Amino acid sequence: MADATKLSVGFVGLGIMGEAMARNLLKSGLFSSVTVWNRTLSKCDALVAEGALSAPTPADVVAACDVTFGMLADPEAALAAVFNEGGVLAGISAGKGYVDMSTVDEATSTKIGEAVTAKGGKFVEGPVSGSKKPAIDGQLVIMGAGDKELYELVQPAFAVMGKKSFYLGATGAAARMKLVVNMVMGSMMGAFCEGMALADKSGLEQTALLEILGLGAMANPMFAMKGPGIMQRAYPPAFPLKHQQKDLRLALALGDALNQPLPVAAAANEAYKTAKALGRGDQDFAAVYEATQK
Amino acid sequence: MADATKLSVGFVGLGIMGEAMARNLLKSGLFSSVTVWNRTLSKCDALVAEGALSAPTPADVVAACDVTFGMLADPEAALAAVFNEGGVLAGISAGKGYVDMSTVDEATSTKIGEAVTAKGGKFVEGPVSGSKKPAIDGQLVIMGAGDKELYELVQPAFAVMGKKSFYLGATGAAARMKLVVNMVMGSMMGAFCEGMALADKSGLEQTALLEILGLGAMANPMFAMKGPGIMQRAYPPAFPLKHQQKDLRLALALGDALNQPLPVAAAANEAYKTAKALGRGDQDFAAVYEATQK
Amino acid sequence: MADATKLSVGFVGLGIMGEAMARNLLKSGLFSSVTVWNRTLSKCDALVAEGALSAPTPADVVAACDVTFGMLADPEAALAAVFNEGGVLAGISAGKGYVDMSTVDEATSTKIGEAVTAKGGKFVEGPVSGSKKPAIDGQLVIMGAGDKELYELVQPAFAVMGKKSFYLGATGAAARMKLVVNMVMGSMMGAFCEGMALADKSGLEQTALLEILGLGAMANPMFAMKGPGIMQRAYPPAFPLKHQQKDLRLALALGDALNQPLPVAAAANEAYKTAKALGRGDQDFAAVYEATQK
Amino acid sequence: MADATKLSVGFVGLGIMGEAMARNLLKSGLFSSVTVWNRTLSKCDALVAEGALSAPTPADVVAACDVTFGMLADPEAALAAVFNEGGVLAGISAGKGYVDMSTVDEATSTKIGEAVTAKGGKFVEGPVSGSKKPAIDGQLVIMGAGDKELYELVQPAFAVMGKKSFYLGATGAAARMKLVVNMVMGSMMGAFCEGMALADKSGLEQTALLEILGLGAMANPMFAMKGPGIMQRAYPPAFPLKHQQKDLRLALALGDALNQPLPVAAAANEAYKTAKALGRGDQDFAAVYEATQK
Structure with a gap:
């Protein structure tokens, strides 16, 4: 996982908040590339017009990037984005990181974290407090937990999306x-x-x-x-x-x-x-x- | 009760908050005189040195002033300042007003209000939220109830002691x-x-x-x-x-x-x-x- | 207060329960006389026909009896029967007892007890659990408190009115x-x-x-x-x-x-x-x- | 399932309560045979000495009997007795009934009921209130739910083990x-x-x-x-x-x-x-x- 050079980052899930968060990553200019995916692929168009890349599956996003962020609607969508065919898990490998910023329960987060880790990846859970407006303004509060090294690595991304992030402990602590x-x-x-x-x-x-x-x-x-x-x-x-x-x-x-x-x-x-x-x-x-x- | 010319005001009870509130009335220059009383009379000295008058009993304060404010420690002290020999009640008469800013229960406030009114006076209860610092800074929040005319008359005094006052209804509403x-x-x-x-x-x-x-x-x-x-x-x-x-x-x-x-x-x-x-x-x-x- | 010979007893308050309780005292044959009073005096007639005496005021009942029982509807009625003109207090004197079996609060009971005691009388509070049927059947449960000596003296009466009585301590304990x-x-x-x-x-x-x-x-x-x-x-x-x-x-x-x-x-x-x-x-x-x- | 002639009954689980319940079935003389099983087989000896048959597994009990009763310690034991190798499920078939009298949660009961039913058997849940003494005295209270026909069929057995049984509805209602x-x-x-x-x-x-x-x-x-x-x-x-x-x-x-x-x-x-x-x-x-x- 690179940390001396610019990271390539991915973003999975372009709902109201996810799109705003991905746009802030893109606009920051801090990352070598921003690759996005959404279940309805046309939702990627605006960001692509602004300079993002897109990929046909979460697996493709993960395969193309150092770190991928996820922002899914609920536990079911969060699990689907990881475990379905073409999901995050199919792209993950040693040296890659997945940061799930969806709001899910501790059991869901733990399940995702274990699966990512079992394939050699690193996992951080990062639910936020704040809704549409703070997402647009990069003023979210980010509760982080899981792999400490990955948490540190993505600090520049968190700083772009939020006004403050916290590291709370092992996976589950943020939930x-x-x-x-x-x-x-x-x-x-x-x-x-x-x-x-x-x-x-x-x-x-x-x-x-x-x-x-x-x-x-x-x-x-x-x-x-x-x-x-x-x-x-x-x-x-x-x-x-x-x-x-x-x-x-x-x-x-x-x-x-x-x-x-x-x-x-x-x-x-x-x-x-x-x-x-x-x-x-x-x-x-x-x-x-x-x-x-x- | 004068309202075209400057009011003469009294202050009964110079505890930590009372002294600060009376000082703000004095410093404002809005009143023709500020007459103070405290159970321990020596507590009046500082304010007298700054230009206040003092009186030997609450009755004397009330007799000398258009409107008297009270700020006593608790319901017992509030009742004593009114009903004891030489108390507010002994000085009150038609055309005078008493504004009790102590924090007391509804029954105590009602009892004082009825006694004042029975002697022809006007009564407002005006408990505050905020403690020492806001009292000094004139930043209290004042909850007022009772005689609406008197409440209006003392607006300049409330504006000096507090950042905001509210008229809440008949006596008891503020409690x-x-x-x-x-x-x-x-x-x-x-x-x-x-x-x-x-x-x-x-x-x-x-x-x-x-x-x-x-x-x-x-x-x-x-x-x-x-x-x-x-x-x-x-x-x-x-x-x-x-x-x-x-x-x-x-x-x-x-x-x-x-x-x-x-x-x-x-x-x-x-x-x-x-x-x-x-x-x-x-x-x-x-x-x-x-x-x-x- | 007699305890070697038969007691004369009074009963004040002939509501649904009081009448049944007085009748049980009368039927027992344990007392030299049973004198009754009720606010509506005609309520005494049935018991008089069965052998009771009646009196025009509670004071007269108390004056005529060693011990008087009261069974009033509520605290107000209990206080009235004692403190009104012609009330229990007007008849009480050293050597006499008053047993209030009404359900009243501790403050009411204490007030009655202090007044009776101040005139030299003895006082027991004796609220019951049970309603009409147990009252008729002499199956009430009696919670007693106050003067221990009087409590002991009236045991035969409690045994007739109730299936069990308890001595719980000083006046107020039963309430x-x-x-x-x-x-x-x-x-x-x-x-x-x-x-x-x-x-x-x-x-x-x-x-x-x-x-x-x-x-x-x-x-x-x-x-x-x-x-x-x-x-x-x-x-x-x-x-x-x-x-x-x-x-x-x-x-x-x-x-x-x-x-x-x-x-x-x-x-x-x-x-x-x-x-x-x-x-x-x-x-x-x-x-x-x-x-x-x- | 016989109901004109005498039923053959089984009993799985001879703890403190189960042994007493099986003994009451045996002593009643109402059943053509009583076949018992316990995890520790030696617990069967006393009942065998009194006339019961024993079998090496729950499956053997069920295979030998019209209706089998279970009384296991907790949900885990109840599930094991049914789903383990040689369990109830291995012996069940169309025309046979299983009545689980263990205290288990609704999910456990439903799982057992569905498995029994899927193999053509009938299922009743029958948790009891009462402990050792009522079990010995045949004075349990039995809460029944599930297959109504089986519930009716085992009424004589319930009458021997309990003082009263209730039919409460579909499986889960008793839990x-x-x-x-x-x-x-x-x-x-x-x-x-x-x-x-x-x-x-x-x-x-x-x-x-x-x-x-x-x-x-x-x-x-x-x-x-x-x-x-x-x-x-x-x-x-x-x-x-x-x-x-x-x-x-x-x-x-x-x-x-x-x-x-x-x-x-x-x-x-x-x-x-x-x-x-x-x-x-x-x-x-x-x-x-x-x-x-x-």
Whole structure:
């Protein structure tokens, strides 16, 4: 694996975020080549027009590059891109690296990592926090885990795609970190919605609560973003409630396996389950507010 | 009550915050006079040296001023300053106003408001969020309730002491808002501590979690301020845990009276009770982290 | 106070339970006389026809008897029977005893006990568990607290009214025991309703669950009595849900004062609050089942 | 499958309960023969001396009998007895039945049922509630599910082994019922332990609480059996706490899959997790009391 000269990099999965991330790699001029692939191949055209190469399969991308990044929609797509015919695994060999930046569970990540390693490749998991806008702006936060050497090698790429990256430990650590972060997020939103509900029930303006929270030590972008929607009881999905509830469930299971009691998260989880039972599973997770309303 | 000419204002209670607030009123030059009183009278000396007048009792302050502000340590002190011999009530009369900025419960505030009103005075409750530094900097957030006319009249004073004030409704509304805000704070800290505990138990660095939270949509000053102490399990009291637990209890009682279920806050409250049972009541409320440790 | 010869006893409050309890005292033949009073005096007629005496005020009952029992509807009625003009307090004097068997809170009981004691009388609180049928059958369970000597003296009367009595300590202990018992009851009913709900949701017959529970180590009269009503979602009030919720709230407050975390009861309390919010407060406490249904 | 003439029955698994159950089948005289097998074959000797036949493998038992009952220690043993070489599956054929009375999860039961059915056999799952003594006395409670015809056919055998059997639906229903029952049990024990803790903290004798509960509508064998151990904080394992916690977890997961909020069970589960974290996992589930003690 080269590190004195310019790396050749690949990118597999050109969804909303993947395309933006690949474009940032391309625009940086730091890499000898950027080779892309997408299941719908026409999605490669724009990047090719900007100077990227394209390849007919993930295996071809991996074969052509020192390091390949993946950004797939979900665990199923992440597994398919690796294990299907013409997948990453068919191209991997000693000296090559694969960095999966998809959000997947620890088991999926571990399975991919073991398969890559078994063929002599190096593997890093690198899920991100942040969505479309930070992806375009190269302002993602990257949680990295797995092969430390590969993690170090791709620092220039991470620096182009994100504002900060973290090395968290062996494969699986980044998936766990994402669960912990999302558990805090779920409980925090549950706490916020109870405050909004109690304000309303006790004759206070919710908008005043929002402003006051926004001026104090608890001020955070999430309350500011989600508060107005809650007031209108409109929840266009950014992060679907059913996914938030799934992450709470998985975090509770992790706590269970580690003998870590998590009573606040457990209570919040039941609130999300109530909201799901009310038919809000596909709405934004702020719809947990509905669980406070009878 | 004058509003075309300059108001004469009084200030009762020169603790850490009160002194800073009175000094800001004095320095503004907006008022014809600033008359101060404190239980330990020598605490008036510095402000007198800077141009304030002093008076021997709260009654004398009120008698001398258009509007008097109070900033007492707790409900008992707030009641004593009003109802004791030589208290606010002995000086109040038609045309005068009293603005109690102490943090007290709704019953205490209502009792003071009714007494002031019965003697022809006007009453505003105005608890603040923010502590010593914002008081000095005139950056408090002021939650106002009670007599709307008096609230409007003292806007210039609020503008000097705070960065923002809110009018929330009839007397009691500001006390309730403070409860709602502190309930959200208590649950949010409970959520954060569970995340810190799960990170640690699952082999992740707590410092990485702190950084990641600090870069995302949940980023807030409270996590940033309290996180390092939690990591060292040191909790020098800024807001004592037993007071946070009391506010959760009162918020739950408010929810109870209004038929508003609050399961996340109820679970958080039990965590604070556990921390109290562990002897952490006088430490900072971040010590609820100890409830997650066995 | 006589204990070698027969006692003269009084009974204040002839509601459904009080009348049955007084009749059992009368029928026993153990007492030299039984003198009764009720706010609606005509309620005394039946017992007078059976051999009781009646008196125009509680004070007259107390004046005429060695020991007087009270069985009033609620704390307000219990206080009125003691403190109103012509109340128990007006008749009490050294050597006389008052045994209040009403269900009241610890503060009410303590207030009555202190007043009786201040006039030289002896006081026992003796709330019961059991309702109409056990009252008629002399099968109540009596929780006693307060003056030990008086408690011993009235053993024959307790033996006639109840199947068992307990001496629990100083005044207030019986009120606390009743709270503890009702807290267990509230949580246990919450647990049962969740089981009934999960059975139904997972395609199992609720009637089968009832039968299976009834044949095992958890078998208890409450599940057997309340189960069929839950299946029909009909909750004629035996113990109103709002009272059960109030007792949970008071038990949680007791735990709070004693630093005793009670997370299961706290979760159950929120379920009862949800049921109240759904308009079920005046129905039987088994209506907490409704909180499990969306 | 014969039903006009006497059935020949087999029994696989002669542990403490299995041996007693097989003996009851033998003693009843209702069956043309009783053929037994155990992994340690010498465990068959006593029953053979009493008139049973023995066989060298489960496959031989099944081949020799109309219906074979299984009573294995856990899911692994249950699967081994069926799928291992010489297992139940090797002997099954059209017209034969297998009744698995082991306590296993729904997935295990379904897997066994599908394999038996695929070879033309009939399958019933029949987990029991009750332990050694009821097994000896033929007083088990049998939860049946699966093939209705086979369930009806074995009614005489169920009547000999148990005091009551229930047909609950398709394979899996009995496993779910057992989860629901154990969820109620776990929450109920959690509620009981909180009551015991609050009694103690508030200066009441726990023994008085036990007696009072034992005389009222909540009276049940479990409180009576477990109470004295809790008072001594001694928890010799009858049903290990870690198994109770696992069942709560599985019940919560079932509720999750069905959108059934279960906040009381969720809070109880966290208490069991706390007790596990305190090192009580292998003690009796009554050790959840330790989670209430700091």
